[in-house]
Amino acid sequence: MKAAVMNKPFDIEIQEVPVPEVQGNEVLVKVMAVGVCGSDIHYYEHGKIGRYVVEKPIILGHECAGIVVEVGEHVTKVKVGDRVAIEPGITCGRCDYCKEGRYNLCPDVQFLATPPVDGAFVQYIKHREDFLFSISDDLSYEEAALVEPFSVGIHAANRANLKPGSTVAIMGMGPVGLTAISAVKAFGATKIIVTDLEDNRLEAAKKLGATHVINVLEQDPNEVIRDITDGKGVDVAFETAGNPKALQSALKAVKRGGKMAIVGLPPQDEIALNVPLIADNELDIFGIFRYSNTYPQGIEFLQSKNVDVKSLITDKFSLEETKEAMERARLNKKASLKVMVYPNGVL
Structure with a gap:
């Protein structure tokens, strides 16, 4: 099969x-759509x-979905022909964290796609059955791939115990x-205030339900x-940009007794915050690391x-064009939202 291999940064x-x-309990999945994530760009x-x-x-x-083409002898959850979203993290299931x-x-x-584990810019991928989730025929593979970044927001809302009627800022x-x-x-937020540098992203935010946008x-x-x-x-405020100023x-946007979820990862380890x-x-303040129990x-x-x-999908590339897809996502922030790669042909 074909795979897009990064030999070193930019290569x-x-x-x-x-x-x-x-x-x-392993399953072979034909990969139909993969979203380019910010972490992919960071490694690139x-x-x-x-x-x-x-x-x-x-x-x-790692944001991926596809169709089951082969199953191991102990697989009971999915069958050949099932359309599935792939939750990318396979855990041990035995440690205290898994049991909790x-x-x-x-x-x-x-x-x-987290070193040293290979990711999904491939035509076929092997994955454990308990991290595969069947999708309906009317959910596209692209939408199923987006369950992964969507899960981060669900996990952040769960961690912050977001209540109906809340006012939320997303930076x-x-x-x-x-x-x-x-x-x-x-989750029932009624006022959703968002910030960004790019007008195209703010316009997209309006379409998705933001009530107030701030450039x-x-x-x-x-x-x-x-x-x-x-x-x-x-x-509640979410910081998703990984930007120290954001x-x-x-932090300043949160009311007395309010909550902040740190989703984005800044390039430096330490940032000055107003402790008083x-x-x-x-x-x-809640740290957000990926997600758990969010895919269903x-x-x-x-x-x-x-x-x-x-509406978030702005760019489509074949597997052979993976480098071009990475460059588009890296350099075209004024026009591109979500760049998608199709390992078995553009849908």
């Missing part, structure tokens, strides 16, 4: 590699994210921030948020067609 080539063999540009370092050639891509249901914290997780309208709009809307190059987001909330601030702005502000206002909920919501996530 991706199409190689012929063996089709994986499945046994036991820098060769590392925090403690995860690319030390040998790797296959990127917080399997995203499993120290032995094997997460697609950063990349794909995760945009899908987070749909997530908080599903931070033109307005002070904290002043606007104070005006919108009658000086109180928001119940993180500080999110946190303590005096008794703010709750995410699939159900996307199948309900309450939100048009297809």
Whole structure:
């Protein structure tokens, strides 16, 4: 089969590699759509994210969906021909975190496209059956791939115990921030305030349900948020941009006794935060690491067609064009929202 292999940063080539063999509870999936994620771009540009370092050639891509073509002898959950969304992190199932249901914290997780684990820019992928989720015929493979970033927003809303009627600010309208709009809307948020630098992303946010949009190059987001909330601030703020200024702005946007979820990862490890502000206002701060137990909920919501996530897909590339797809996602932020790669032909 063909695979898009990153030999080193900025160097991706199409190689012929063996089709994986499945046994036991493993399933072979024909990969139909893969979204390009910000983490893919980070590895492509820098060769590392925090403690995860690319030390040998790797296959990127983890937002994926496809069709089951072969099953191991112990598989009972799916069958050949099933259309599935692929949850990319395979956990041990035995550690304390897995047993508590917080399997995203499993120290032995094997997460697609996180060194040294290969990802989904391939024609066929082997995956354990308990991390495959059947999708209806009317949910496209592209939409099913977007369950992955959508899950991050669901997990953040769960962690922050988001209540119906809440006012939420989301800082950063990349794909995760945009899908987070749909997530908080599903949780019943009534005022959804979003910020970004790019007008095209703010326009996309409006279509997805944002009630107020702020271009931070033109307005002070904290002043606007104070005006919108009658000086109180928001119940919950999500920082999804991985930007130090956005993180500080999110903290200032939260009302007394409110909550902030840190979703984006900044390039540096340490950022100055106003500790007296946190303590005096008794703010709750939540770290968000991927997600757990979100895929069934995410699939159900996307199948309900309450939100048009297809509108996020702006660019389509074949597997042979994976390098061009990465460059488009990296350099075309003014026009591109979600770049999609199709390992078995553009749909």
